[in-house]
Amino acid sequence: MSLRIGCVADDFTGGTDVAAAFRRAGLRTALVFGVPDADTALPADCDAAVVALKSRSAPADEAVADSLAAQHWLWDRGAAQTFFKYCSTFDSTPAGNIGPVTDALLDAAGAPLTLACPASPPNGRTVYQGHLFVHDQLLSESPLRHHPLNPMTDSSLPRLLAAQTRHRVGLIPLATVRRGVAAVRDALLDRRRDGVRHVIADALTDEDLAVLGAAALELPVVTGAAGLAEGLGRAYPATPHPTAEPRPPAGRAAVLAGSCSARTLEQIAHFRAAGLPTHHLDVLAAAVGRDVAGEALAWYDAQDPDLPVLVFASATPDELAAVQQELGVAEAAAQVEALLGALAVRLVRRGTRRLLVAGGETSGAVTTALGIDAVLVGDEIDPGVPWTHTGDLALMLKSGNFGAPDLFVRALRPVPVKEPM
Template sequence: MTLRIGCIADDFTGGTDVAAAFRRAGLRTALVFGTPDATTALPADCDAAVVALKSRSTPADEAVAESLAAQSWLWAEGATQIYFKYCSTFDSTPYGNIGPVTDALMDAAGSGLTLHCPASPPNGRTVYQGHLFVHDQLLSDSPLRHHPLNPMTDSSLPRLLSAQTPHRVAVIDWPTVRRGVDAVREALLAHERAGVRHVVADALTDDDLTVLGAAALEMPVVAGAAGLAEGVGHAYPTSGPAVAEPWPDQGRAAVLAGSCSARTLEQIAQFYAAGLPSLHLDVLAAATGRDVTAEALTWFDKQDPGQPVLIYASASPEELAAVQAQLGVAEAAAQVEDLLGALASHLVERGVRRLLVAGGETSGAVTTALGIRAVLVGEEADPGVPWTYATTRSGDLALMLKSGNFGAPDLFTRALTESR
């Protein structure tokens, strides 16, 4: 058993993102979907294992229970360090689930101190003076303030985290990080002596995250986005990159999009502008009982098999608000997940062998519908967006699970049309 680090991600695309980060650090990485059990098996000789849950927006007690179960399984598989991966935009409700889950994992591990950093510089996420930035905007000024489930209207990470935990929160500033690993370790010890439990670290570059990862190597529990995970991964001795399953030479290609993020909407617009077949799903019609799934499949069957297709329920903030006003937030989300999960099964049965899925909740619905429990992590098409490889009831599948805000505007067209 070579497993060094076990990771718990709070949604499926976040799991894909952090698995890609470990792979970039040279660790052979497996990704497991949902809470594992005694029948869940890892590929041989994994250095890192990521358990991807759907716990970001569930009630806090459920998120804690699922995360603790995943932690116990990872410990049983040999992991000596647990990394709790959350979104680089610190998506959370005002009362959880980042704080409650981190506290529970630390309690189980007997840990009195942890390090947090959601920075992901390649994706424009940085932390300075404890405030989270999205490119050149504070988080609270960015499009994430319109997030359909967890609108982010505050940029202060200590303030956000303090609302979710009874324990003290402090910051390690950027000048300290720039002084190197020893300076960060000294700052961590000083905070621990002062009774601090959660330390948020500034980071503006990947080099900063490498420093933080090395400083946190001995911590039983570390928390943050994929950038810090890669920094931790670089601190481990490596045994070579993961070997991906062969790229499928046959079969059709499709995109299923449920995310309403600004970047996903750009990617949809670019796909449409490229003249590729696109179909928008009528979520309100589906809620009234119309068989929107059958209509979409009829449309799919008429398309050129040589071209990738896009089927999406994504909508602008105004369109989304109108749907949620009629159905409610939870029911609107459930309709989208049910539609796209069902479509994924039918598309794979119809010969789709390259499937790109946009959105964390959508990705969870798709992998659940396809019965996929574990994948090997392959090469990235864009930072944080790798291809993964699985076997389904209908055959081998190359699967890309994309966080809503990730990927270049041309990702959909480029990933599904470029040769390998």
């Protein structure tokens, strides 16, 4: 069976989020890490494949090259439509990479325009009058204004995108969306006649996104967050899949957290409050040569194997600022990724079979270190946070801002071992 839709995602946890959305829509979905090559194999009978890149904060020309390579790989496997997935908070820089990548994908497909909507209502992301809201706050007034890599100080999506592309940017307002699929299609034709290439759409609910997805079904390239991906996926005719879905295996469980988002810090605090074992990684000590990873492994070996454990480099804004002041932003991030990637490999060798990773860059480091090319997407624990499966290892790759405060505890409850019949 060839793919029905292919997705290019600009980070690893974003890839997980959108893969979960396609699966909710009834599509059997694979998640591929990094730019795939000809030998990268997909699980059998997939309707959708998501290629998760580390392109969100890469130089624009590198992000474009990787995204085009992923698009061509998906085309070679039958995907007739490309979905470009970026963060539901649209975090980027004035130079890109959302605009440059979208333009490159459109040029390659020979497509005149695209529909764009980063709304994800279950996660509190909505778009109204072209402005992006995080729960009840404008993006520019939310905690994302303090994002360590891409601080978001403007909420106007047309204005943000216009700074990243030489093409015209337009808007489909909520009133048009609420009139239904035909009205949105007519609006897209009107914008095309007006020379608009990037069409932002308002959306407050999943029902709005279902309308947008159905209206965009014939577009060669569509862009947005997981909410629009689910709406698009639901517009495809259903296909039965007799293959049984995998379940997380029994065995030791661990969390590796590198995200410094407010939600991840809440999840760490909840894990601690539950009386479960935690260990903090001293990034500054690692930078001057102390064997911080070895210390963490010695601590892990001393823990009760029946309890999940948490190893984290996450820090409060003040703590993060101090580390970045000492090491620089890039070096601080590199130290965290190197530490957690190395720890992941050694934990799996020690028998960890359920591994929850918090943070997009951290997830990229972990999957790269483990040499994992592709996984099959399984059950969600929270919106946008599914288990994924490869061999006898279950991975959960969590965007820093996603999941309820008790996610770590709920996700890693001990898995009962089935007694032999």
